[in-house]
Amino acid sequence: MDSFFKPQAPRVPQKHAVDPQNQPWVEKYRPKTIDDVSAQEHTVAVLRKTLTSTNVKFIWMNVDLVKLNPSSQLPHMLFYGPPGTGKTSTILALSRQLFGPDNFRSRVLELNASDERGISIVREKIKDFARQTPRAQKVSSDGKTYPCPPYKIIILDEADSMTQDAQAALRRIMETYARITRFCLVCNYVTRIIEPLASRCSKFRFKPLDPSSTTGRLSQIASAEHVPVSDDVIQALISTSQGDLRRSITYLQSASRLSMSSDPPSEITASDIQEIAGVVPDTVISGFAATLGIDVATNGAMDVDGQTQPKAKGFDGVRTKVKEIIREGYSASQILSQLHDLVIEHPTLTARQKARCALIFAEADKALCDGADEELWILEVALRVHKALS
Incomplete structure (x- = not known):
């Protein structure tokens, strides 16, 4: 007591x-x-x-x-x-x-x-x-x-x-x-x-981080965590994060966990970073652009099969390609964003052609923000770009 x-x-x-x-x-x-x-x-x-x-x-x-x-x-x-x-x-x-x-x-x-x-x-x-x-x-x-x-x-x-x-x-x-x-x-x-x-x-x-600062910080973290990364992986992290250091560090950690999940641990590649970031692979965008009549060979890109894909003839060819991309589950906004960059940076397209395509992308982006159907608008963009470049 x-x-x-x-x-x-x-x-x-x-x-x-x-x-x-x-x-x-x-x-x-x-x-x-x-x-x-x-x-x-x-x-x-x-x-x-x-x-x-x-x-x-x-x-x-x-x-x-x-x-x-x-x-x-x-x-x-x-x-x-x-x-x-x-x-x-x-x-x-x-x-x-x-x-x-x-x-x-x-x-x-x-x-x-x-x-x-x-x-x-x-x-x-x-x-x-x-x-x-x-x-x-x-x-x-x-x-x-x-x-x-x-x-x-x-x-x-x-x-x-x-x-x-x-x-x-x-x-x-x-x-x-x-x-x-x-x-x-x-x-x-x-x-x-x-x-x-x-x-x-x-x-x-506060401005977006420049590539050199991002590279130094990511290399420091990768070294501290004993994660081997190549220059291509660092470049993929920089391009997908777009100056957001927090996002690039998160992608790097996710990629390291993905590589350690296999036995033995696999090497981190740039495609792994694109997959984690939800970015459409460059080969898919290049194949889609080639279908619309954009010469991807002169732009240093390849299509899905590693070969130059012929331009689609008529509505059926474009619709088949759009269904193929949408079926893979890629984001329509991401497709438009990467296709826009490819068109604007293309070396052989004229300024008038780029301006027409930019207007098409802007109208589609507005519609997607308002909740429009993704497949229909990707098809709409594909047909209008196909017509603008023909």
Whole structure:
């Protein structure tokens, strides 16, 4: 009975341990510091200057700031650009370098605006966090010294999904609590951010990663994971991801799992990357283009059988080829996109022929976005391109 009434020691919550082997490579190799961010030299240079100027001593008395270096002020920020270019990773890395692991949870609030985008979230959750005065700096458990400036950071990911009312309510909060809170808005389309909100932020444009930066990052990850990749595989990852580093890393991990599934492990090829990415093989597009009357031999491409395929004669020939492609389950939008690139980059087609084909592709893309039948519109495009080139 004594042991029953004996006070028990409080339980210390254990941190959830994640096995690196089961972790997605996108999270495993996410930049820990802003120096690890690939490309984006201008943004990294500005944030690095902010980080170094923040490394000053602050004096706290009764949780009120007595002394503040003016150069340590971090403005409200607006990160915009295509997905997978490092917007969220950059602000998270900066926050970790500013506050350290111990103060990160209490100083940083990250919200995904696509899920929490209503005005009630702005008035309640964001406002409550913004009005809290940050606590004094603590000694970090890892033995390192962090600047830990006297403000908090609120990260609103996918801010372009917020409603107009929520954005309007946010601008007043940004002004009221600017002394102790900084906002970082992350979005893909800066035009969807209202002008009063955008004018209060310093804008940083994140551009799609160039091939050299993508190649270096993918080679580094492949070397760390002991995955042999050739130059053709790297080039296939770059072409299919179109500047999206997150997508290319995901494709590389999927390809490595696919190669390890066989016994013995097979070598990763460019065709494997195209299959994982949902890209139509070049041989299929070349055969389809040859059927429509496009000379693929002069464009350096081959058809399905490795031979020059004759131009289809009449409606029946084109319809047979379209049915053959649709039966394979390829996406109509992907077919149009790759056929468009082949036509525009073709060396022998005239400018008038390319312009006519581009108009056809544009009309078909609009129809597919509106939910039209894929097979009928691929057939429509094939017949009209066949007529335009005849």
